[in-house]
Amino acid sequence: MKHPPRQITRWFRSDDTLDSQGNFQSYLTILSNEIHCPAIRCRYVFDVQHCAPAKHKPFRYRLRISNSMQSIMTYQHVSAYTSCHQLSESSSEHYVLLQYVLKGHLTLTVKGRSFDLTRGTFCLRDPSEQCVYVTHQDIEMVSLLVPNDYFFAHAGFHTSTFLGHVFKPTSTSCRLFHRLMALTNEELNHVDARDLDNICDGLLCFLRPVLNEYARTVADTSLSTRDRLRTRAIDAMQKCLDKPGTQCRDIADKVGVSVRYLSDLFRDIGTTPMRHLMRLRLERAGAYLHEQHLTDASVEEIALANGFASSAHFCRAFKIHFGTTPLQWKRNGPVKQPN
Structure with a gap:
């Protein structure tokens, strides 16, 4: 072909x-x-x-x-x-x-x-x-x-x-x-x-x-204190996308707030810290599946590189988020915008 x-x-x-x-x-x-x-x-x-x-x-x-x-x-x-x-x-x-x-x-x-x-x-x-x-x-x-x-x-x-x-x-x-x-x-x-x-x-x-x-x-100039703290939390999440054991406590500690306050920050935008972290991981994984220098990488390797402890967990989460499997996404491209 x-x-x-x-x-x-x-x-x-x-x-x-x-x-x-x-x-x-x-x-x-x-x-x-x-x-x-x-x-x-x-x-x-x-x-x-x-x-x-x-x-x-x-x-x-x-x-x-x-x-x-x-x-x-x-x-x-x-x-x-x-x-x-x-x-x-x-x-x-x-x-x-x-x-x-x-x-x-x-x-x-x-x-x-x-x-x-x-x-x-x-x-x-x-x-x-x-x-x-x-x-x-x-x-x-x-x-x-x-x-x-x-x-x-x-x-x-x-x-x-x-x-x-x-x-x-x-x-x-x-x-x-x-x-x-x-x-x-x-x-x-x-x-x-x-x-x-x-x-x-x-x-x-x-x-x-x-x-x-x-x-x-x-x-520094236009966001409220809560917005600034949420931005710092998202920055912290982006730096640990490949670490499967990351919990709310880890993010809260990096931002300098309590777990409860961190949850409140993300409730303001209609989600939770762990759901947002999952979204960041899945979106990066979706991009990795199309990377030319990663064409030989297996689904298991992509999962591990984005903080998933197992490929089974990764595939389930990916299907829920994108409406397709990682292999179908890799072969055919995106079919559904992330929720």
Whole structure:
């Protein structure tokens, strides 16, 4: 049986024989039809009544779309335009989009809120939300689209805290990430197809200190005491996902609160500490089952790496949470969004 290629990079360019409107329609069609990979089964939908190239100059584009098993990295060098679009997700699949500007100025509007991306800045957003792009000049940008569970497994955070925030290269961690993104884009044409998944893994791992820095700032300035303590508890959980004997007492001790108070913190968000820990373990395990460098790992090894004392316990919990078995998930991909 033939297996699909692990990674494909394709270039698309504007056609000099077409006018601006013709090239713009071609550009939208490519984005709508070519953004897909084994882990991302969706497409961009454009509100064509609110999409148009700028009138002051011809519309031209260069697109590079690199599809791996788990991610889609897109490079765009595009003339000024306006577009309104969103990703069509099913109820069982959710994604996160990292949008990074190499050159130019992009204004995004999501849910009535506008924010600007300029050179060296990036944001994380939910691509299923309708977004309006406006550029008044040529722009170069890189986008990385990945499943939510894959993002969590490598970046170490759920995205809800960061959606819509513009990250600027003002700190050491942000500047390093800026250099890494720029270098990755420059070298992607020379990357072996077998290495793209590992490069995306590394990019998201390198993003972790940037997100951690921002999360600390948010916790210090805008969260209540209970929210800050809950954030610390979740951080403690993330550091012990591979330890099967972890109990409420262990988490409470790391946060400096009683077990009862810890339970109250999680009751505020409709769960318990141990249920939340189980969710974190299962989501990371789900991502691990699709990791290219873990293709030879058994279900037992995945279970152990995520804090389950036995594969039987892991399989039962996985089936309840995802609606499928670990082996079916590994073969066929996600079929149900975690509860």
